[in-house]
Amino acid sequence: MKLGKIGEYEFVAEPFHCDFSHQLMLGHLGNSMLNAADYHSNDRGYGMEYLNTVHRTWVLSRLAIEMERMPKAYDKFKIATWVESAMKYFTSRNFAVMSADGRPLGYGRSIWAMIDTDTRQPVDILAVRDGLISEYIETDQPCPICKSSRVKIDDDVELVRSVSTYYSDVDVNGHVNSVKYIEHVLDLFDIDFYKTHRLKRMDVAYVAESHQGDLLNFYVQQMGDTHIIRITKSSCSKTEEVEVVRVSMDFIKE
Amino acid sequence: MKLGKIGEYEFVAEPFHCDFSHQLMLGHLGNSMLNAADYHSNDRGYGMEYLNTVHRTWVLSRLAIEMERMPKAYDKFKIATWVESAMKYFTSRNFAVMSADGRPLGYGRSIWAMIDTDTRQPVDILAVRDGLISEYIETDQPCPICKSSRVKIDDDVELVRSVSTYYSDVDVNGHVNSVKYIEHVLDLFDIDFYKTHRLKRMDVAYVAESHQGDLLNFYVQQMGDTHIIRITKSSCSKTEEVEVVRVSMDFIKE
Numbered sequence: 001m002k003l004g005k006i007g008e009y010e011f012v013a014e015p016f017h018c019d020f021s022h023q024l025m026l027g028h029l030g031n032s033m034l035n036a037a038d039y040h041s042n043d044r045g046y047g048m049e050y051l052n053t054v055h056r057t058w059v060l061s062r063l064a065i066e067m068e069r070m071p072k073a074y075d076k077f078k079i080a081t082w083v084e085s086a087m088k089y090f091t092s093r094n095f096a097v098m099s100a101d102g103r104p105l106g107y108g109r110s111i112w113a114m115i116d117t118d119t120r121q122p123v124d125i126l127a128v129r130d131g132l133i134s135e136y137i138e139t140d141q142p143c144p145i146c147k148s149s150r151v152k153i154d155d156d157v158e159l160v161r162s163v164s165t166y167y168s169d170v171d172v173n174g175h176v177n178s179v180k181y182i183e184h185v186l187d188l189f190d191i192d193f194y195k196t197h198r199l200k201r202m203d204v205a206y207v208a209e210s211h212q213g214d215l216l217n218f219y220v221q222q223m224g225d226t227h228i229i230r231i232t233k234s235s236c237s238k239t240e241e242v243e244v245v246r247v248s249m250d251f252i253k254e
Numbered sequence: 255m256k257l258g259k260i261g262e263y264e265f266v267a268e269p270f271h272c273d274f275s276h277q278l279m280l281g282h283l284g285n286s287m288l289n290a291a292d293y294h295s296n297d298r299g300y301g302m303e304y305l306n307t308v309h310r311t312w313v314l315s316r317l318a319i320e321m322e323r324m325p326k327a328y329d330k331f332k333i334a335t336w337v338e339s340a341m342k343y344f345t346s347r348n349f350a351v352m353s354a355d356g357r358p359l360g361y362g363r364s365i366w367a368m369i370d371t372d373t374r375q376p377v378d379i380l381a382v383r384d385g386l387i388s389e390y391i392e393t394d395q396p397c398p399i400c401k402s403s404r405v406k407i408d409d410d411v412e413l414v415r416s417v418s419t420y421y422s423d424v425d426v427n428g429h430v431n432s433v434k435y436i437e438h439v440l441d442l443f444d445i446d447f448y449k450t451h452r453l454k455r456m457d458v459a460y461v462a463e464s465h466q467g468d469l470l471n472f473y474v475q476q477m478g479d480t481h482i483i484r485i486t487k488s489s490c491s492k493t494e495e496v497e498v499v500r501v502s503m504d505f506i507k508e
Contacts, residue, residue: 014289015302016425016433025422035268048269049328073426074303166441167448168279171270172327179270187420191466194421212445 005138006082007040010100013071020191023070026199027183030065033095033108034178036079046133055117056128059206060110060178061090066145066201067097067106076100082138088124089113091133094143107145120209148203151248153228157221160188165214175209181216181245185229188218197251205246208233217241225251259392260336261294264354267325274445277324280453281437284319287349287362288432290333300387309371310382313460314364314432315344320399320455321351321360330354336392342378343367345387348397361399374463402457405502407482411475414442419468429463435470435499439483442472451505459500462487471495479505 009032017028041047041058051057071077080096095108114125125133163184171177182204189197210216214233221228227249232241263286271282295301295312305311325331334350349362368379379387417438425431436458443451464470468487475482481503486495 014285015292016285016288016431018426019421020424020426020428022426027422031268031270034270038269167273167443167445168281168437168441170274170445172272172274172276174274177270183422187422189421191421191424 003044005136006080006141007036007043008078008080009036009039010076010078011035013073013075013077015073018073019194021194022073024072024075025183026065026067026070026186026202027179029067029070029097030063030182031179032079033063033065033081033097033110034060036081036095037093037110037112040081044132044136046128051114051128052117054128056114056123057117057173059113059115061113062109062111062148062203062205063178064109064145064148064201064203065095065106066108067199069105071097071099071105077105078102080141082141083133083136084139084143086125086131086133086137088126089122091125094141096141096143107143109143109145109147111148145201148205151203151205151228151246153219153221153230153246157219157228157230159217160220161218163216163218165210165212165216167212170212175211176214176216178204178206181206181231181247184216184218185231185247185249188220188227188229196254198254199249200252201248201250203248206244207246208242208244210244216244225253227251257298259390260334260395261290261297262332262334263290263293265289265331265333267327267329267331269327272327273448275448276327278326278329279437280319280321280324280440280456281433283321283324283351284317284436285433286333287317287319287335287351287364288314290335290349291347291364291366294335298386298390300382305368305382306371308382310368310377311371311427313367313369315367316363316365316402316457316459317432318363318399318402318455318457319349319360320362321453323359325351325353325359331359332356334395336395337387337390338393338397340379340385340387340391342380343376345379348395350395350397361397363397363399363401365402399455402459405457405459405482405500407473407475407484407500411473411482411484413471414474415472417470417472419464419466419470421466424466429465430468430470432458432460435460435485435501438470438472439485439501439503442474442481442483450508452508453503454506455502455504457502460498461500462496462498464498470498479507481505
């Protein structure tokens with residue numbers, strides 16, 4: 001029997017993945033979203049498991065998460081995910097995060113590209129299995145959060161921190177894990193800040209890959225309740241910094 | 255119906271929790287063990303969920319993990335856990351890690367204390383619910399790895415790295431998460447090292463707590479294939495360093 005267009009997966013807010021306030025940390029929620037995307041695409045034949053056999057893989061290009069409420073320690077929660085559109089070089093995938101009894105907690109939007117794992121160059125998504133992904137486009141399911149828009153940042157913003165990258169930053173894809181950037185960005189704010197501010201929305205644009213040994217530099221520009229962060233990488237061999245990720249964070253004072 | 259003495263829990267080696275070699279990172283395995291311990295004790299009435307209501311909590315004192323084989327990306331695996339002994343101030347809990355079809359992959363041993371969450375002082379484990387934990391002591395189940403022994407380290411070993419601690423290092427307990435130390439220690443070795451060395455066993459002794467803002471200092475002494483690591487904390491307010499964790503790692507060259 002052919003699977004439906006929407007996949008739904010259960011997770012638990014593990015206690016050691018929750019912060020001082022007993023709420024799930026956003027990085028771990030992001031990881032669960034990426035897992036849901038991975039399970040959903042594998043189950044339907046266009047996931048990493050198949051792609052690796054033909055030297056291709058998915059690459060996350062953008063991720064937006066907007067939450068009204070975070071799961072608390074031990075809460076079961078569900079993530080529904082579906083592909084909203086698929087074009088030659090980009091596909092958009094949405095997420096709905098729900099409590100165990102189905103109440104909406106928040107939503108996510110993401111944009112993915114596909115690359116050749118040998119050349120690291122973009123390839124035609126619709127050429128995989130005769131455009132199999134197109135059979136699973138779901139346009140009726142609402143995802144009531146704004147699409148990500150281009151995040152602007154001034155050139156002369158302050159360097160706030162530099163962070164080295166190590167073994168455990170790198171995942172199966174061989175480059176720094178998408179969620180690790182989110183954790184580093186969350187870490188720019190301290191526990192006292194999180195006691196009075198709730199992170200309502202985070203937009204992440206993945207621009208380039210970084211690898212173990214790269215130094216990540218965090219430049220932050222504040223505009224009201226919004227913080228824009230540019231992450232660059234620098235390495236021993238190159239003095240020039242290259243932008244790898246750009247993030248926008250919208251906080252609500254509580 | 256009263257639950258059995260041994261609890262068994264299923265996990266998945268999530269792809270983004272696996273390293274460059276597609277094997278589950280040891281820190282994430284450790285997290286799964288702590289989850290298994292937490293589920294097992296909660297289900298039996300002497301877990302963190304109950305303890306928090308009486309201002310008590312479990313504190314991990316020692317953790318040893320010895321693995322023959324690590325789960326690979328997408329592998330389901332099981333962790334069985336049981337309490338081997340319970341005394342006034344310490345209880346020992348063992349773990350068996352198995353593949354989905356029940357083959358042993360490795361084992362773990364741990365020692366826990368209980369503290370008063372207000373005073374942070376040790377309290378009598380057997381005073382909780384009239385010694386309820388004693389009803390679940392399992393001594394017949396084998397755990398065929400050595401107990402942890404005291405790890406000695408010279409006084410004048412090299413400071414290899416200092417690492418700042420941030421928001422995401424701190425879990426529901428309000429102090430730096432036990433698994434974070436494991437990740438920092440794993441990160442003392444680079445991917446090239448892991449390409450030729452397998453971590454067979456890790457022993458971790460948790461000596462004191464550290465908190466957001468503390469600087470963690472890593473001192474390493476190599477003795478053959480064994481690396482001993484002393485982690486100290488220092489903070490702005492105190493110049494004196496205090497030992498927080500001591501680790502022993504046994505590698506096998508492959």
